[in-house]
Amino acid sequence: MTTRTHLRVSQPLDLDATLDGGQAFRWRRDGDAWVGVLGSAIVRLARTDGGVDIESDVPLASDIRGAIASYLRLDDDLPAIQRELATDPHIGDGVRAFPGLRLLRQDPWETLAGFILSSTSNIPRIARTMELIADTLGQPLELGDTTRHAFPAPEAFVRAGETQLRDLRCGFRAPYLVAAARAVATGDLALEALREAPYAEALAALSALPGVGDKIADCVMLFSLDHLEAFPVDRWIHRALVDWYGVESTFRYEALRDWAAGRFGPLAGYANQYLFWHIRQSRRPMIGAALTKPLAPKAGS
DNA sequence: CCACGGCCTGATTC
């Protein structure tokens, strides 16, 4: 089955920057469109003048439009956010370079798993590993002649266990994924509840997991749990803060978090994303399009 | 509390 529909969008929206910017790892370019998986729906999105054309394998009655509007955070008034943040010159540069760059509201479990995998890695490799995991453990989905797989539930990670996840190229992150999956599956970690929880509480709950520190917790909170005040500091952001703002390079994570909160306020997460894109673009011609060569499991197990 | 080495692995650099 193929559903075709259209979502009207009056907000600024740059699908390339938003879907291929390192927030999400499973979008693939297909001609002018992007193909990805939301829950158990495979979706193909193409920008039009008035909005987004949508193709999906699920019925319209499943409110696929609503799901995509939520995913793209079209409920955020981006022009107002940009006006507020762009009083800062470097954020202003980022906003002018990528006026349609939005934050996403992703599935918390997939986001947590993705950023556990991000540790000492890079975007193309994270994307390939996520895909290999989904292809191996997730439910198959079809849209036209495209086959993708749903991102597997925590229970599937628990069943797979550390050994199989190592075979799936997760490396030293494999036991971290199993522990996180177990915490979610048993209910010890109620991810959805962290949406409403105060930032500090959500941070404590996430960073209690092995393999999840301040940076990964901030990514999960920002990209999936509506905590727009989260300001993940990775190497790139650190570079921007030191080079452009004169922040002492010896500042520790906690000090950088406080600095960002003071400088950018409750929308620091949006500022973070514009800074991230801006500094990466200024240091490199292009962010690598996710997925070059497909990855295979280890032989012999 | 801080500094430092080690960790899987694939790509890039030397």
Added chain:
DNA sequence: AGAATCAGGCCGT
């Protein structure tokens, strides 16, 4: 070519 080095961190000492 084969060996170091580096990549969107985190953990233990």
